[in-house]
Amino acid sequence: MLRREFFRSSASAGLALGLPELTQLKTGRRIGRDVPEQLRQRTARLRRLDDILGGGDTYRVYLGEYRATKTMIQEASYAEDTGRALLSVLSEQAQQAGWAAFDAGKHADATSLYEESHQAAVESEDTALAGNALAFLAYQKLSDDRTAAIETAVQACRTAGPDAPPGVRALLHERLAWAYAVAGSASETERALIAAETALNESDGTPQPDWSAWVDRNELQIMTGRCWTELRRPLRAVPVLEHVLAQYDDAHARDKSLYLSWLADSYLTAGEIEQAAAITSRALELSAGVASVRPGERLAPIIRRLRAHHELPAVAEVLAKASL
Structure with a gap:
């Protein structure tokens, strides 16, 4: 803090x-x-x-x-x-x-x-930036019109084109994968994730635009775990998220708290209530004082689901922490 x-x-x-x-x-x-x-x-x-x-x-x-x-x-x-x-x-x-x-x-x-x-x-x-702007707009549309969000995310990839830097193509295909995952389309999600990985594999060390330079294999693993969480496939999501988040610096408090929320979500889906409570507790600690609405929005439905298990000491503890 x-x-x-x-x-x-x-x-x-x-x-x-x-x-x-x-x-x-x-x-x-x-x-x-x-x-x-x-x-x-x-x-x-x-x-x-x-x-x-x-x-x-x-x-x-x-x-x-x-x-x-x-x-x-x-x-x-x-x-x-x-x-x-x-x-x-x-x-x-x-x-x-x-x-x-x-x-x-x-x-x-x-x-x-x-x-x-x-x-x-x-x-x-600048076709790469034009594609990225569309990808951001697709993200905005997901809560209201998933079909339109997918169409816009597909357009983003096409706009940037095959000659865009590998990191840019990986980023746009990641965002397309997320749109498919939110819409519940598992096969399309997997294809988009594979396309993102293929793009990263094509990187030859040439400098990428700074706005896409943060996209690497760890980021792809995080998005993969998020997608499988959204698709209610915890056996795929948990190992990926556990591995990558064990190496993720707490200094990136907002992002780590968000990614932990997907891990907690997957543990809940798998019926591992105490583990979900422990992860949620850690996410709450990291997000305290961060000027972002997203961790709270992500954790709120998880906490509501945990209330059904309030008799468990681990859950009671995290519910008390959430009410502070």
Whole structure:
């Protein structure tokens, strides 16, 4: 808790000093070819905040970056290729702001930012970012229209195309697998997971876009476990999640608490009540103080299911912890 509070306060102090640099532009000022790359590197550095902070802490920062770049595009002058590069950065920033909005529970804002990201990516002819924007939109649609979510996730893979970097293709096929899993389509889920693994196997060490660089074999294993949990196949889900989460750093508190929720879910499905209670207790500890609505949303139905076993000491303990 104290460590996350330190990161939050120190990050906010540092960013407050950096943000004005992007907003102090006079209308018509000429932008050089090096500016988009500088902005992209800045965006990559700021993305690291998402490793330790929730969207409730980062949304304002990421949205400010997006708006500053948008103002630059509207008011500065630049060569045509520089303009396309700026639009690509804008798309990337909109996705990051949209993700933070989603994590903070601001779903309308997230959808709007993903749509703006897609438009900017199309205008910049960045097919990888255009595909990723669609994948984010597919994720948003899952709660309301699973058919539309799958169609959008399929379109995301097609938009990025076979020439997209391996990490990008793996990420988009992972998200397609998740859409299929939520819809209950086991065979399609497995095919999408295999496609993601195939893409990762094609990686030759060439640098990937920073926004997809976090996708690796551990991430694929986590998504595999999540999918099999969603499909109510605990014998497949539990071993995968147990293995990968044993190596997962607690510093990534939000993400680890979320992934533990799927492990607890699978243990419940398998009838291993005490183990589910122990995992849920750990997830509650990790998520305390994280400015994200998602761990609570994920753990709430698990806790409701555990209440049916309130007579067990392990369950009574976690129910008491959840009520604090």
